[in-house]
Amino acid sequence: MPAADGAPPVRRARPRRLLMCRPTTFEVSYAINPWMDPSVPVDAARATAQWEQLYRLYLALGHSVELIEARPGLPDMVYAANGATVVDGKVLGARFRNAERAAEGEAYLDWFRERGFTEIHRPRHINEGEGDLLTCGDSILAGYGFRTAPEAHREAEEVFGRPVIGLELVDPRFYHLDTALAVLDGKEIMYHPEAFAPHSRALLRRLFPDAVLVERADAEAFGLNAMSDGYNVVLPQAARGVARQLAERGFHPIGVDLSELLKGGGSVKCCTLELRPADAAR
Template sequence: MSTQPIQRATEVPFSRYEPEAVRPTCLMCSPRLYDVNYVINPWMAGNVHGSSRARAAEQWQCLYDAVSSVAEVVLVEPQPGSPDMVFTANAGLERNGIVALSSFFHPERQGEERHFRRWFLQAGYTVIDIPRSTPFEGEGDALFAIDGSRLWAGHGPRTTAASHRALREAWRVDVTPLHLIDPRFYHLDTCFAPLADGSAMYFPEAFDRVSVERIEAFYQADKRIALAEEDAVRFAANAISVGSTIILNEISRELKRRLEARGFRVIEVQLGEFLKAGGAAKCLVMRLSKPRVGVRN
């Protein structure tokens, strides 16, 4: 846990982020083998084999097209027996060519690790292993502040606080723990999103009191976008933020108006088939530094 006082987010003109100097790279995985095969979060309950693969493919393609408009997209091949590989944000956490590979809490997802390891190594990344004894679920539970000054690291249902030490050592970055207390928001990226203008969307009820205080100590009042439950359960915080563009599941008109008033271009993509497994836009995309070795799109 960080022992340093939490400093305010750095004030940076929004124009700095639009457009980004270099198009970011994002990792995605085709939903060709996607299904809800088991129950490891509350959203999956009642949805086992209840997702339409055809509709999922259509929705994923719409997301792929939206992400491709603002970023380079590279693909990892889906593998039999790993229906959740489509949620690439859970594969690990990457920065500056280093990947902290996920060590999944649930056995149902542990088979994905070898496939992602192989892809990252072939793409030229340095891979760091997180011990099985300290589960860690990648970008799902770890998000860098937009200015890179700290790493927000969730812990609770799927990631242990003990895993944060490895993250701190990997990047020599200040790690700020956030404790998740609502099982519906089992990953940090389901209820917290740093945005490119230096603000953040979050659902306060997903966190304990100390964690809310940490968020609000870092983000000034005018930089905080607290979500109502109706948008939180639509996974509004599970958003992809690139420059002045935000890509996310369908949200309320009020939240869309608030984001547009801040200067964002809001792209809504219907992702209902993936919500049945407890994921939306951000879950389906992992942000990367550019691979060192060419990989197939």
């Protein structure tokens, strides 16, 4: 509903159906992004406790959370957002660029089959799920440059019947779109401009002139790897600047500590795959 002049808009939280994966196999035994360093120890117990905090928070906020079991030898399965993209009840599976994660795609497709999803598409082209395919209103914002292939954008358009807007990523620290941009509500977004090529930056300015622009320090704290339900925005607690920006816009930022999982190159959104039903509000 509209707000009074000079006041932030009144926000409304909408319950979401989410999929997560406990970090039972999580470790950093290889490096496929700039955040991963196998020489830095991972505290498995702490990683699990941090993940459990996020899981319990989602439940407390009224969201439903389903779980997929991590398979041995797949330490990155905890990053459920990469496992698929689900829009209007349709599932587009993931096809990973790096061999270390390749088997995750089939593991997630098996879960969807076992849960009775009927419209499941095995990908032809490389895409890393919601890591690079973010639903925004009636469209899908699609990252490329490091992981997801541009050809996958057309495939997503065919599967979901929605326009797909390609955005080129140029900074390897923001190797997935969900590390450089977050959808807040409907067609409202926040992003870090320097993560994008000049032509994509210009496109974002044109399409989203009122977007929240996030500074480098908050982006490097993974402040854009956030999950929003339209009112509550769960994000890393270290991203204090963007939390203030969100509060000024009428959102309710909630900071969490996922520092152990950040050692693998992921945070809140990476651990969260949204299962959008056919009747989901756009």
